[in-house]
Amino acid sequence: MKTSNNPARDGDKGRRRGRIALLAFLGTIFLVVALPLTGYLVVGETAAQAQQEAVNPLSEFWRGARQANEGYTAVTAPQANILITDSGQNWRQVRNGPLATYGAWLMILALVALAALFLLRGRVEIDNGPSGKTVERWTLPDRILHWYTAVLFILLAITGLSLLYGRAVLMPVMGPEAFASYAQAAIYVHNYLGLFFAIGLVLMVLKWLRVNIPKGHDLSWFLSGGGMLKGKHPHAGFVNAGEKLLFWTLAVAGLAILVTGVILLFPQLGQSRDVMQISQVVHAVASILVITFIFGHIYLATVAMKGSMAGMVGGRVDVNWARQHHDLWLKELEQHGVKPETASTKPEKESQQEPRPAAS
Amino acid sequence: MAKMKFLCDAERCIECNGCVTACKNVNEVPWGINRRRVVTLNDGVPGEKSISVACMHCTDAPCAAVCPVDCFYTTADGVVLHDKDLCIGCGYCFYACPFGAPQYPSPQERAFAVRGKMDKCTFCAGGPEEPGSQAEFEKYGANRLAEGKLPACAEMCATKALLAGDGDVLSDIYRKRILRRAGRPETWGWEKAYGADV
Numbered sequence: 419m420k421t422s423n424n425p426a427r428d429g430d431k432g433r434r435r436g437r438i439a440l441l442a443f444l445g446t447i448f449l450v451v452a453l454p455l456t457g458y459l460v461v462g463e464t465a466a467q468a469q470q471e472a473v474n475p476l477s478e479f480w481r482g483a484r485q486a487n488e489g490y491t492a493v494t495a496p497q498a499n500i501l502i503t504d505s506g507q508n509w510r511q512v513r514n515g516p517l518a519t520y521g522a523w524l525m526i527l528a529l530v531a532l533a534a535l536f537l538l539r540g541r542v543e544i545d546n547g548p549s550g551k552t553v554e555r556w557t558l559p560d561r562i563l564h565w566y567t568a569v570l571f572i573l574l575a576i577t578g579l580s581l582l583y584g585r586a587v588l589m590p591v592m593g594p595e596a597f598a599s600y601a602q603a604a605i606y607v608h609n610y611l612g613l614f615f616a617i618g619l620v621l622m623v624l625k626w627l628r629v630n631i632p633k634g635h636d637l638s639w640f641l642s643g644g645g646m647l648k649g650k651h652p653h654a655g656f657v658n659a660g661e662k663l664l665f666w667t668l669a670v671a672g673l674a675i676l677v678t679g680v681i682l683l684f685p686q687l688g689q690s691r692d693v694m695q696i697s698q699v700v701h702a703v704a705s706i707l708v709i710t711f712i713f714g715h716i717y718l719a720t721v722a723m724k725g726s727m728a729g730m731v732g733g734r735v736d737v738n739w740a741r742q743h744h745d746l747w748l749k750e751l752e753q754h755g756v757k758p759e760t761a762s763t764k765p766e767k768e769s770q771q772e773p774r775p776a777a778s
Numbered sequence: 779m780a781k782m783k784f785l786c787d788a789e790r791c792i793e794c795n796g797c798v799t800a801c802k803n804v805n806e807v808p809w810g811i812n813r814r815r816v817v818t819l820n821d822g823v824p825g826e827k828s829i830s831v832a833c834m835h836c837t838d839a840p841c842a843a844v845c846p847v848d849c850f851y852t853t854a855d856g857v858v859l860h861d862k863d864l865c866i867g868c869g870y871c872f873y874a875c876p877f878g879a880p881q882y883p884s885p886q887e888r889a890f891a892v893r894g895k896m897d898k899c900t901f902c903a904g905g906p907e908e909p910g911s912q913a914e915f916e917k918y919g920a921n922r923l924a925e926g927k928l929p930a931c932a933e934m935c936a937t938k939a940l941l942a943g944d945g946d947v948l949s950d951i952y953r954k955r956i957l958r959r960a961g962r963p964e965t966w967g968w969e970k971a972y973g974a975d976v
Contacts, residue, residue: 479827483819490821492795493812497878501817501829506874510840581846581868589848598847598864605866609890683891685869695873 497691509695517699518582521706528710532717539646542723549738551758553751555729563625564730567618570611575709577604582702609683616676623669629657630665635746656747660718667711671704678704734759781837781856782901782923783945784932785952786830789959790939793818793828797931797940801832804902804930805919811881813899813919814931830931830940833858833879833899841871841880855923856945857901862917867893901942902929 483489486503497503556564580588580601589597636659638652644660645651657665678697681689689697719726725739737758740748793816801807801814814832835858842850842858849864850871860871869891871880883894904921907914914921922930932942941948957963 475825479819479825487819489817489819491815491817493798493815495812495815495878495881498812498815499817500878501819501831502876503878504876506840506876510844510874514843585846585848594848594864598849598866601847602866605868609892684889685891685893686889691873691878694869698870698873 496685496688503691505692505695509699512699513582513702517702518586521702522583524706524710525713528713532713536717536721539722541721544725544736544739545742546738548725548736549758551737551760552728552734553737553740553748553756553758554733555735555740556733558733560625561730561733563618563622567615567622570615570618571712573611574608574615575705575712577608578702578705579709580604581608612679612683616679619668619672619676623665623672626657626665627669629655630662632659632662635659636662651742651745653746654744655750656744658744664711664715668708671708674700674704675708779854779856780944781946782835782903782943783856783948784832784834784901784929785941785948787939787941787952787955788827788829790937791816791828791830792937792939794936796934796936797830800930800934801899804922805900806915807897807919808883810884811897813879813881813897830935831877831879832931833875833901834877835899835901840874840876844870844874846870851906853903855901855903857903857923859900859903859905859918860896860898861906862895862897863906865895867895869893871896871898899929902927 483501484504486500486505488499489501491499581604584597584601584604588600592600633655635653635655639645639654639659642650642652644658678701681687681697682694682701685694719730723743725736726743728739729735737748740751795816798812798814798816802812805813807813814830816828816830818826818828820826835852835856837856839850839852839858841860842848842852845860846868847864847866849861850858851861852858867882869880869882872878872882872893879898881897883897884892900918900921902920902922904910904914904924905918907917909921909924920930922928927933929942932940935941941951957965963969
């Protein structure tokens with residue numbers, strides 16, 4: 419380092435001043451660490467290890483008891499040998515606090531956002547109107563699987579939310595006795611139908627896994643807000659990117675719901691209270707997340723888009739709808755030589771609309 | 779207003795399980811349910827300590843806070859009781875309780891989390907039924923408090939390790955005990971200054 423009696427006047431003084439400041443800073447840090455350590459120059463290094471050993475055995479004993487140390491008890495019940503545990507209080511604070519509060523806000527805000535969206539956008543009509551020609555979108559097994567899981571999902575969602583929010587929402591209205599009777603029925607419905615839902619969910623994830631693998635054009639779908647931000651509808655295959663997002667949310671969160679549900683459902687597997695507490699929180703968080711997504715799913719499939727529901731009800735969708743929302747899929751169908759059929763076989767769905775000539 | 783409490787003196791409890799037996803006998807608790815239990819820490823090691831534990835009738839009871847049907851209530855004596863007619867057997871009070879007090883007719887063997895109505899220590903104060911009625915006894919056990927008696931577990935305790943009653947009285951008894959634990963009062967000069975009853 420260059421020495422100078424008058425560094426401030428030299429050229430380049432800004433850089434030099436910065437270097438001095440840095441050195442001063444590092445020097446201070448060094449002194450903060452080094453100065454107290456000079457104590458060991460007097461007593462020697464061994465003194466540092468010696469003070470670790472000194473603990474009061476009695477205080478350790480009761481600290482252990484507070485931290486759910488296991489003892490012996492003649493009573494045979496799950497975890498009866500634990501005197502006291504704090505984990506339940508933590509669970510209570512999470513469940514009654516952020517879980518219930520933010521969960522409720524998330525669902526309420528989602529519903530408000532969907533209502534606002536509907537007021538702003540209204541119903542999306544089919545471009546050029548329905549063509550009167552349809553192609554098959556969902557086979558009968560697909561539709562059965564969808565509605566089987568959907569009905570169970572709605573039952574489980576209502577009963578599950580009743581256990582989380584019923585005390586605050588339903589009980590003041592219904593009274594304690596009537597609400598408790600309903601809650602008793604709800605818990606049975608929830609516990610027994612849960613496994614049937616799990617079967618539907620697993621089959622659904624496995625059956626629709628291949629079409630939901632993300633592709634390059636999904637990114638542009640998201641960037642255009644699924645066609646809401648820009649006028650032109652983005653490209654989409656059989657399943658668009660939004661549906662893929664729903665699928666993967668259902669797959670991941672659904673799996674979490676399934677696993678934690680089994681943990682909560684079979685206490686005889688020997689799991690501890692701690693595991694059940696965590697499971698309940700994961701179960702509720704994942705469920706609220708999925709419920710919020712399903713709000714959006716129901717909105718988009720029913721009121722938001724004309725012609726979407728037909729695919730899952732009758733199994734066939736209008737060609738113009740398919741071209742608008744799933745253009746790549748329709749192209750694929752045409753390449754495979756699938757011929758659209760006239761919509762006469764579908765009695766209820768398109769009967770209100772007069773068929774218009776297909777715009778080709 | 780009184781606040782009913784349990785206090786177990788770890789220096790006195792000899793793990794005889796007399797309290798457990800007294801509780802089962804007085805309340806005719808169903809098979810498999812133990813409202814009270816004795817836990818021994820460091821069992822078999824010199825310095826082992828035993829504590830008899832049941833529902834502690836918490837001031838801010840976690841069970842009551844998490845109950846989906848709000849079936850818990852606190853009596854004027856500070857005893858936490860619950861209404862079995864409302865209980866749906868969800869197990870949340872079992873998750874929340876620090877002391878492992880909530881019991882179920884069959885928590886271990888039954889699949890689909892069918893636990894049945896929760897059962898726990900009532901501080902021998904029965905439940906929401908008519909005090910002393912048959913319905914109360916069958917659902918909740920004895921109502922000794924209504925008869926002017928204290929919980930059977932504490933009254934039966936041979937070493938008076940387990941105390942039950944108003945919290946102020948209990949802490950007064952316990953304070954006197956620990957002052958004399960060394961053989962003579964550890965509050966130097968108190969007997970001279972304030973009389974024998976420190």
